[in-house]
Amino acid sequence: MSEQQAEVTTDYEPRIVAFLCKWCSSAGSDLAGVSRIQYPSNATPITVPCSGSVSPMYILSALKKGADGVLVSGCHIGDCHYIEGNYLARRKIHLVKELLGFVGVEQDRFRMSWVSAAEGAKYSQVIKDFVEDLRPLGPQTKLKADRS
Amino acid sequence: MSDNIYLPELARIAHIKEEIGGERAIKTFRVEPVEGDTFKHECGQCAMLSVFGRGEMMISIASSPLIKEYKQFSIMRVGRVSATFHELEVGDVIGIRGPYGNSFPLDDWKGKNLVFIGGGVGLAPIWPLITTALAQRADFKNITVFYGARSPRDLMYRAELERMRGDANIQLSVDKAEDGWKEFCGFVPANVLDKKPSPDNTIAITCGPPIMIKFVIENLSKLGFKDEQIYTTIENKMKCGLGKCGRCNVGKDYVCTKGPVYSWAQLKELPEEY
Amino acid sequence: MQKILEKIQLDAWIAALGEWEILAPAMEDGIWGYHPLDGAVRLDHSNTTQPPKGLSFPQREVFFSFEQIKGEPPRLTQKMPAATRRAVFGVRPCDGAGAVRMDKVFSDHVADPYYQNRRKNLAYVGLACNKPQGSNCFCLSVGGSPVATEGMDVLMTDLGDRYFVTAVTETGKALMSAAAKVFTAPTAADKKLVEKTHADAVAQPQRAVNDVDAAPAKLKASFDSPLWEELARACIGCGVCTFLCPTCHCFDINDESTGSSPIKGNRVRTWDNCQFPDFTMHTSGHNPRESLGARLRQRVSHKFQYFPENFGMPQCTGCGRCISECSVGIDIINTVNKVTGHVG
Amino acid sequence: MINIQDMRDTARDLLAKNEVRAVIGYRRGSSGMNAEPVVITDAAQADELVWDPTCFHNLALYLVEDRKFLAHTRAKPGLPIAIVAKGCDARAIVVLMQEHYFKREEVYIIGMSCEGTGVLDERKLASQGIQASNAAFDGDDYVFTTAQGEKRIAAREVMADRCLECRIPYPREHNVVLGEDKTGRVLAEPFAALKRFEERDAAERWIYWERQFDRCIRCFACRSVCPMCFCDECVVDSISFPVTAQTTAEEKANRVRWIERSAVRSENITYHMTRAMHLAGRCVDCNECERVCPVNIPLRLLNNKMEREAREQFGYEPGASIGAPALVASFLDNDPEKFIR
Amino acid sequence: MTKKRTGVFVCHCGNNIAATVDVKKVAEVMGTEEGVAYSQDYVYMCSDPGQNAVIQSIKDNNLDSVVISCCSPNLHEKTFRDNAKRAGLNSFTCEIANIREQCAWVHKDKERATEKAIKISRSAVRRAGRDQALEPIAVPVTRKVLVIGGGIAGIQAALDIANAGLQVILVEKQATIGGHMLQLSETFPTLDCSQCILSPKMVDVSRHPNITLLTYSEVKEVSGSVGNFRVNILKKPTYVDPELCKICDDCANVCPVVVPNEFDLGLTARRAIHIPFAQAIPASYTLDESACLGLNPIRCGKCKDVCEVGAINYDMRPQTLIEDVGAIVVATGYDLYGQEHMNELGGGQIDDVLDGLQFERLCSASGATKGHVLRPSDRTVPKDVVFIQCVGSRDPANHCAYCSKICCMYTAKHASLYKHHVPDGRAYVFYIDIRSGGKGYEEFVQRIMEDDEAIYLRGRVSKLYRKGGKVRVLGTDTLTGQNVEIDADMVVLALAMEPSKGTEEIAKTLKIGRDKDGFLAEAHPKLKPVESVTAGIFLAGCAQGPKDIPETVAQAGAAASKVIGLLSQPTLSHAPTVARVRNSHCTGCEMCVSACPYNAISLENGKALVNEVLCEGCGSCSATCLRAAIEVKNATPLQIHEMIEACLA
Ligand SMILES: Cc1cc2nc3c(=O)[nH]c(=O)nc-3n(C[C@H](O)[C@H](O)[C@H](O)COP(=O)(O)OP(=O)(O)OC[C@H]3O[C@@H](n4cnc5c(N)ncnc54)[C@H](O)[C@@H]3O)c2cc1C
Ligand SMILES: Cc1cc2nc3c(=O)[nH]c(=O)nc-3n(C[C@H](O)[C@H](O)[C@H](O)COP(=O)(O)OP(=O)(O)OC[C@H]3O[C@@H](n4cnc5c(N)ncnc54)[C@H](O)[C@@H]3O)c2cc1C
Numbered sequence A: 001m002s003e004q005q006a007e008v009t010t011d012y013e014p015r016i017v018a019f020l021c022k023w024c025s026s027a028g029s030d031l032a033g034v035s036r037i038q039y040p041s042n043a044t045p046i047t048v049p050c051s052g053s054v055s056p057m058y059i060l061s062a063l064k065k066g067a068d069g070v071l072v073s074g075c076h077i078g079d080c081h082y083i084e085g086n087y088l089a090r091r092k093i094h095l096v097k098e099l100l101g102f103v104g105v106e107q108d109r110f111r112m113s114w115v116s117a118a119e120g121a122k123y124s125q126v127i128k129d130f131v132e133d134l135r136p137l138g139p140q141t142k143l144k145a146d147r148s
Numbered sequence B: 001m002s003d004n005i006y007l008p009e010l011a012r013i014a015h016i017k018e019e020i021g022g023e024r025a026i027k028t029f030r031v032e033p034v035e036g037d038t039f040k041h042e043c044g045q046c047a048m049l050s051v052f053g054r055g056e057m058m059i060s061i062a063s064s065p066l067i068k069e070y071k072q073f074s075i076m077r078v079g080r081v082s083a084t085f086h087e088l089e090v091g092d093v094i095g096i097r098g099p100y101g102n103s104f105p106l107d108d109w110k111g112k113n114l115v116f117i118g119g120g121v122g123l124a125p126i127w128p129l130i131t132t133a134l135a136q137r138a139d140f141k142n143i144t145v146f147y148g149a150r151s152p153r154d155l156m157y158r159a160e161l162e163r164m165r166g167d168a169n170i171q172l173s174v175d176k177a178e179d180g181w182k183e184f185c186g187f188v189p190a191n192v193l194d195k196k197p198s199p200d201n202t203i204a205i206t207c208g209p210p211i212m213i214k215f216v217i218e219n220l221s222k223l224g225f226k227d228e229q230i231y232t233t234i235e236n237k238m239k240c241g242l243g244k245c246g247r248c249n250v251g252k253d254y255v256c257t258k259g260p261v262y263s264w265a266q267l268k269e270l271p272e273e274y
Numbered sequence C: 001m002q003k004i005l006e007k008i009q010l011d012a013w014i015a016a017l018g019e020w021e022i023l024a025p026a027m028e029d030g031i032w033g034y035h036p037l038d039g040a041v042r043l044d045h046s047n048t049t050q051p052p053k054g055l056s057f058p059q060r061e062v063f064f065s066f067e068q069i070k071g072e073p074p075r076l077t078q079k080m081p082a083a084t085r086r087a088v089f090g091v092r093p094c095d096g097a098g099a100v101r102m103d104k105v106f107s108d109h110v111a112d113p114y115y116q117n118r119r120k121n122l123a124y125v126g127l128a129c130n131k132p133q134g135s136n137c138f139c140l141s142v143g144g145s146p147v148a149t150e151g152m153d154v155l156m157t158d159l160g161d162r163y164f165v166t167a168v169t170e171t172g173k174a175l176m177s178a179a180a181k182v183f184t185a186p187t188a189a190d191k192k193l194v195e196k197t198h199a200d201a202v203a204q205p206q207r208a209v210n211d212v213d214a215a216p217a218k219l220k221a222s223f224d225s226p227l228w229e230e231l232a233r234a235c236i237g238c239g240v241c242t243f244l245c246p247t248c249h250c251f252d253i254n255d256e257s258t259g260s261s262p263i264k265g266n267r268v269r270t271w272d273n274c275q276f277p278d279f280t281m282h283t284s285g286h287n288p289r290e291s292l293g294a295r296l297r298q299r300v301s302h303k304f305q306y307f308p309e310n311f312g313m314p315q316c317t318g319c320g321r322c323i324s325e326c327s328v329g330i331d332i333i334n335t336v337n338k339v340t341g342h343v344g
Numbered sequence D: 001m002i003n004i005q006d007m008r009d010t011a012r013d014l015l016a017k018n019e020v021r022a023v024i025g026y027r028r029g030s031s032g033m034n035a036e037p038v039v040i041t042d043a044a045q046a047d048e049l050v051w052d053p054t055c056f057h058n059l060a061l062y063l064v065e066d067r068k069f070l071a072h073t074r075a076k077p078g079l080p081i082a083i084v085a086k087g088c089d090a091r092a093i094v095v096l097m098q099e100h101y102f103k104r105e106e107v108y109i110i111g112m113s114c115e116g117t118g119v120l121d122e123r124k125l126a127s128q129g130i131q132a133s134n135a136a137f138d139g140d141d142y143v144f145t146t147a148q149g150e151k152r153i154a155a156r157e158v159m160a161d162r163c164l165e166c167r168i169p170y171p172r173e174h175n176v177v178l179g180e181d182k183t184g185r186v187l188a189e190p191f192a193a194l195k196r197f198e199e200r201d202a203a204e205r206w207i208y209w210e211r212q213f214d215r216c217i218r219c220f221a222c223r224s225v226c227p228m229c230f231c232d233e234c235v236v237d238s239i240s241f242p243v244t245a246q247t248t249a250e251e252k253a254n255r256v257r258w259i260e261r262s263a264v265r266s267e268n269i270t271y272h273m274t275r276a277m278h279l280a281g282r283c284v285d286c287n288e289c290e291r292v293c294p295v296n297i298p299l300r301l302l303n304n305k306m307e308r309e310a311r312e313q314f315g316y317e318p319g320a321s322i323g324a325p326a327l328v329a330s331f332l333d334n335d336p337e338k339f340i341r
Numbered sequence E: 001m002t003k004k005r006t007g008v009f010v011c012h013c014g015n016n017i018a019a020t021v022d023v024k025k026v027a028e029v030m031g032t033e034e035g036v037a038y039s040q041d042y043v044y045m046c047s048d049p050g051q052n053a054v055i056q057s058i059k060d061n062n063l064d065s066v067v068i069s070c071c072s073p074n075l076h077e078k079t080f081r082d083n084a085k086r087a088g089l090n091s092f093t094c095e096i097a098n099i100r101e102q103c104a105w106v107h108k109d110k111e112r113a114t115e116k117a118i119k120i121s122r123s124a125v126r127r128a129g130r131d132q133a134l135e136p137i138a139v140p141v142t143r144k145v146l147v148i149g150g151g152i153a154g155i156q157a158a159l160d161i162a163n164a165g166l167q168v169i170l171v172e173k174q175a176t177i178g179g180h181m182l183q184l185s186e187t188f189p190t191l192d193c194s195q196c197i198l199s200p201k202m203v204d205v206s207r208h209p210n211i212t213l214l215t216y217s218e219v220k221e222v223s224g225s226v227g228n229f230r231v232n233i234l235k236k237p238t239y240v241d242p243e244l245c246k247i248c249d250d251c252a253n254v255c256p257v258v259v260p261n262e263f264d265l266g267l268t269a270r271r272a273i274h275i276p277f278a279q280a281i282p283a284s285y286t287l288d289e290s291a292c293l294g295l296n297p298i299r300c301g302k303c304k305d306v307c308e309v310g311a312i313n314y315d316m317r318p319q320t321l322i323e324d325v326g327a328i329v330v331a332t333g334y335d336l337y338g339q340e341h342m343n344e345l346g347g348g349q350i351d352d353v354l355d356g357l358q359f360e361r362l363c364s365a366s367g368a369t370k371g372h373v374l375r376p377s378d379r380t381v382p383k384d385v386v387f388i389q390c391v392g393s394r395d396p397a398n399h400c401a402y403c404s405k406i407c408c409m410y411t412a413k414h415a416s417l418y419k420h421h422v423p424d425g426r427a428y429v430f431y432i433d434i435r436s437g438g439k440g441y442e443e444f445v446q447r448i449m450e451d452d453e454a455i456y457l458r459g460r461v462s463k464l465y466r467k468g469g470k471v472r473v474l475g476t477d478t479l480t481g482q483n484v485e486i487d488a489d490m491v492v493l494a495l496a497m498e499p500s501k502g503t504e505e506i507a508k509t510l511k512i513g514r515d516k517d518g519f520l521a522e523a524h525p526k527l528k529p530v531e532s533v534t535a536g537i538f539l540a541g542c543a544q545g546p547k548d549i550p551e552t553v554a555q556a557g558a559a560a561s562k563v564i565g566l567l568s569q570p571t572l573s574h575a576p577t578v579a580r581v582r583n584s585h586c587t588g589c590e591m592c593v594s595a596c597p598y599n600a601i602s603l604e605n606g607k608a609l610v611n612e613v614l615c616e617g618c619g620s621c622s623a624t625c626l627r628a629a630i631e632v633k634n635a636t637p638l639q640i641h642e643m644i645e646a647c648l649a
């Protein structure tokens, strides 16, 4: 049904939960701030120690609570503050993404990026792109819990 | 009260008293209806309390039916809902539905000696009975209260018990003594055996951890108490309180409706699934 | 009221039941179930995987919703099920008997408003079993019958090209009266045929629980039997047997809510079952029915001892679902027979 | 072909010589044609054991049950326990050992080679309209006893899909093994159903899964039957919460409620997604979960999806080696990352 | 227990936040949030009055936790946590909601920015609500230091640390310490003799009472963490007892095996038993096992026979030493980018095309030609020598992307050295730019150009190949736009520096990161240039990036002072946000054990056990555990779960 809804809800603003690792991506988003690079306000960041600490449960949980998109962002491979946390994340998140896509949840609702502390501009671009890619998909209703 | 048996009344916490601290803390809550009068209850009955968003739990009503203004509950902090209760403050509003279960046949016991034996938070379910009996002191003969806990710090209703001393024979005990402890040191069943209450024209009411109850009953039997003279309550997991959800089921009884009060004679007839 | 309905008239009858939502058996993804009618009714189903109990006792029932704004008393909004009248076609006699048992539970002591509200709007149009629906049917041995009217509003019997239709309750009469034209009066031959069909149905071989009447006493005597653990050894403690049972009614009540302010949510009833390991586990960790054996004993004893003690009838209607659907072959007939067989 | 007597003799010997404390195997069930799991402790019971196309149960589950029982009673295992295991069952046992659920020496594996004839898919048999009271292996066929007499069907016609696709129908890990190693005898292309399913587009896939997930009644049979689902408390709910003397009120009060008990789509899908994730690299495709589901939810598709990802993207084979690290607890430097921005 | 009395303090940050976020509204909405007992906004929360207000409110309202909605936690988390502590709270129950960098500064729409600020703050309230009071973990330290690599960087660091009174273990994989500096002839810009300034330091190392020197050794395994590392060192056998060896050269004289001498970069030969060079430290011969005929008196045994003091022992075996140290300095240096990569420049096949180090050996008095510049092919004095800069550097498409930094300088030095040796020779230098930042460096280059008349040609060499006895060099002079063709007698390539061989392995062993070029990564490019990403491990010298000797020495000194500072404390404080196991859930599957990058988890009685000192709190374990049996304190799944909810409410 979400396809139809997308057409009617023109002023739809996707809601994104962004899990940012503390050392790179969160710092990268700080740099975007310091550099005053503007980007849409759709993503609410949650700082986690490392992208490797993002359990698949977090992602499912965010979608269940109604997130239209979920971003996991960490340090570039080789730069992980915790050495190999992002390697573990990469594998786990690959699986989650594949699985969600498999059951027909739009894969574009879920994104992973490597953003270093020096990549403020990249962070803002990731968010911009994500928001743009989410817009045509409309609100996420597939996994969203109905609490009525 | 609404017809909907699952819909709780709202009640406001009027008073909170911290009985015991530590890992298994106990707090006593007084709750008053937000509007109008609340339900009437009898000694031994319980009520389903809820914190909205966290769930419900079954708790014995620890105040005497003679008190109309509020109901009292002593709650041990053990899990999801009870822990939430321990975080509440005076003025917070909770849900309450009840009363559930049967009650102690106190009226039938008039003219008899009463021996109460409680351990830990198990004093709460028999507390209304003790206070009601004392309020009608003349109707009963000797009233003895055995009560024990792990240490002096773990004894609940301490001040109230002290105040009762004139009217009742209060026998306190602790598992492990500390400096200044003058009363019995040892487990509750041992204290009972030590003080040897007489079974003549006496009813014994016990409540506490299952293992304590087991030994109390054993010792009472040794002292000559008959199965019909011993009363206790059993607490099985309950969800509805209405004899439907199936959890508290022991044999053909749904404890929430047929119990929680049983004489030992009745209990012996049930399968041991409590 | 006894009538004849030509099979081709079945749709006409249903068409006349405009105020009713009609549910009928349909095969979806390889399993039979009751679904809102979509097209023509064909009552050629074997028994459904799930009994119709979910229609009166749904897997999820919202009792009320709450909203708690900080500093204000919570606001509760009761959620009663909508009063749509629903007629279920093709209900088998064992499931009719199941409804009778559910009715007892949800009206005994105090009436359950949610159940009652759904139930009073529900009509069962049953279909007699001319032959057992599966190899594990045993309704006869538990006081039922493949042609029983217990729990039904209407019972139909398949007579080849016609149904012999009997109204059992007032609701049933009303259902039939709504389309009086489509029914005809039965002839003497029809009556004879239906009698014969019923007699044949009852004569069909079935599996059987031995001496159901003696079961309560025997089970009571066998409470401590080591057989329970032995028989439960393969049980995996899943919920299939009870979730599919037409009479199992245990449930859980939980709050489903948001954690943030304002706290909003629902108090919800969901199915639960005595075979789950934590069903009776106290918060302390003490579990009165810890082992699989104790849990199997509870399920079987509830059906063949406790329920009979309370309501004078077994809580098993012989539909055989728990046997056929159990993945490891736990067999209630075998269990009762084995356990009771050991006491004189 | 395996001589059933060999299996019985093995079991009898082990028990008689006091080498094991019990044997987990199959016996005739009391209803219908299916075998049922049994745990025998007496050599005299060995003759109860059967081996036929209805031995589909993954008995590794009972090793888990046994371990839980021992933990509960605080008993020392003492002698090892023996288990009759097919190829997939043996792989499940390997995964359990990978995860230190028990040690190799605590289990005596009586391996059963499927010899390429696998086990039966009851639904396929039912769709052929056959109602049987007994099933037996015979060469490449199954022989059924029906009311109309004996019926012989080529095994591959009614064999479980997973058996048709099985690459190693042989228990590599074993103490003894019966039957020939027919590894390489793959009767159908692996992941065939998955491949077919993936040809649908995302919208179609969702329509399909939505209907499946809506149907789940959360009886949890799929979880209960899975030997890999051995956790005392499943993260997705509070069923069987392992309360011990050490469990604090804090822990009990602060359980995360990832999903609610209501069997509604959002909760069901979260349950199944989580379960699929948790089985990635652990599921050995015994397909018990799908078999036991009373409402026919095609769980194998989900598990196969994860299995194929693990194999093709990470070169990971579940249940291949006791010493291997878990799929999600390890990585390769060149794991795919094209999806990352 | 959840915190019931959280205070929320929303900062205007002057107009920085207030311009785009309606701070009053944020504070107001937070006031209606469950668990919030107090909320206010203030113009500058971090100012003295602001901080005092926080302290006062904590006391007045009996708050049990605080959330400050302000700038990035990187700026003021510490400030506010200290503040909370001063007010009597545990500092870990103070959380920062970043509504400046992550919100006010990057959005314009006030309404939507306010909405987002509310979500961020609310989510912080939920986190704070379940924050545990934590105390930093005190870790006793081992006052001993491991220095890996005995180049000038390692030597300098070892000496500085040892002089401060700490014990040092210096591990060098070669048979002698000294590193590349030992191979240099003279050093720019002062042109003093490399060995003359290095040798005394090497001797100091060997004699220092606080330094244990382990040459011919490698670090195999490192476990533990800052303050308490445990290292596993493999000491390879030299088959010669350094205590007994008199460095008489008798053994080498009888050794029948001749192999290229790596110290002279193959320009000379040595025997299987050899000393890298005369002043090697330790002063002892080494038997090269791979070249020796068999370590067996039956096969050969000549050296053993001839050694009068009996220093040679064929039965020496590799030794594994286990040492506990409190800190580690990594100074594993560099190697030159291989000539073989430079196909267009001969690919290492032309014997008169040398790399910079080979040229150093040619110029060195102790080198192949005893300091005479002779070309390798025919030992004649080259008259036309072409020096090519930036070989392999600054070429992201084909080779190394970075600038090797020192080649401009050493090429100038080479041109100069050549001109001093062969005054009538012609030195051509192909360059792209001249980068001569450094004290006296620019002057040095100018001097070479002007006084020594080196011919500097701006441009690249496109090709060189052998042409008769010469090497033909084809290039362009981009200044004139002319093609240049030189028939050179010798060509010297200023090859890029790359991390020394084995850097990848050592980085893995130490669990420290590398940068995109493979050099060891510093924790922060500006503020932590000598720290690695792993606490307690420091970097010095070219292992971290190309640099010259003065810079190397400076960094080594800096690393030493960091180490000394670190180990001057009796205990170290370790962040308490470490993993904790919920025992009743743990099944002992060991998934967390393999996931943990720090080997911080072991299994005890079938349950995971976290070594809190080793745990860095990354949470990899927690995301891997299927049973949610392990979680990082104050970043628990329950907290994240509630934060997610708060973000979406
Ligand atoms: C008749 C009777 C009288 C009693 N009187 C007293 C008394 O006077 N004082 C006293 O202290 N105790 C008393 N008790 C015991 C008391 O009922 C229990 O201690 C209480 O129910 C514990 O509830 P809890 O929520 O704290 O524990 P929990 O075990 O944490 O939770 C209880 C319920 O919450 C739900 N729940 C919790 N977590 C989850 C989850 N993750 N997912 C789904 N559901 C969840 C479950 O449905 C569970 O049944 C009495 C019990 C009975 C039966
Ligand atoms: C051709 C050339 C000319 C130069 N001329 C000058 C000059 O004139 N002036 C100037 O200032 N700079 C000059 N330099 C730069 C100078 O060589 C370096 O700055 C300096 O040598 C760096 O020292 P280091 O200790 O970091 O590295 P290195 O000298 O490379 O020392 C590293 C040491 O670590 C050892 N090692 C490596 N890995 C391990 C391991 N895993 N375990 C144990 N030991 C290990 C190596 O064996 C080596 O001994 C020149 C460089 C080149 C290439």
Ligand code: SF4
Pocket (backbone or CB within 6 Å): C234, C235, C236, C237, C238, C239, C240, C241, C242, C275, C322, C325, C326, C327, C328, C329, C330
């Ligand atoms: S009897 Fe069968 S269906 Fe019932 S719980 Fe046990 S295994 Fe499941």
Ligand code: SF4
Pocket (backbone or CB within 6 Å): C047, C092, C093, C094, C095, C129, C131, C132, C133, C134, C137, C138, C139, C140, C145, C146, C317, C318, C319, C320
């Ligand atoms: S048990 Fe079988 S025969 Fe009996 S009513 Fe049910 S389906 Fe029909």
Ligand code: SF4
Pocket (backbone or CB within 6 Å): D215, D216, D217, D218, D219, D220, D221, D222, D223, D292, D293, D294, D295, D296, D297
């Ligand atoms: S998928 Fe099937 S077996 Fe699993 S819980 Fe749902 S209905 Fe039960």
Ligand code: SF4
Pocket (backbone or CB within 6 Å): D058, D092, D225, D226, D227, D228, D229, D279, D282, D283, D284, D285, D286, D287, D288, D289, D290, D303
């Ligand atoms: S997930 Fe299903 S197929 Fe896989 S191991 Fe578990 S039961 Fe077997």
Ligand code: SF4
Pocket (backbone or CB within 6 Å): E581, E585, E586, E587, E588, E589, E590, E591, E592, E593, E607, E608, E624, E625, E626, E627, E628, E629, E630
């Ligand atoms: S991953 Fe989880 S269950 Fe396994 S050992 Fe670690 S904490 Fe225990």
Ligand code: SF4
Pocket (backbone or CB within 6 Å): E578, E579, E595, E596, E597, E598, E599, E600, E601, E610, E614, E615, E616, E617, E618, E619, E620, E621, E622, E632
């Ligand atoms: S948080 Fe877990 S994985 Fe990370 S260092 Fe600590 S124990 Fe290891």
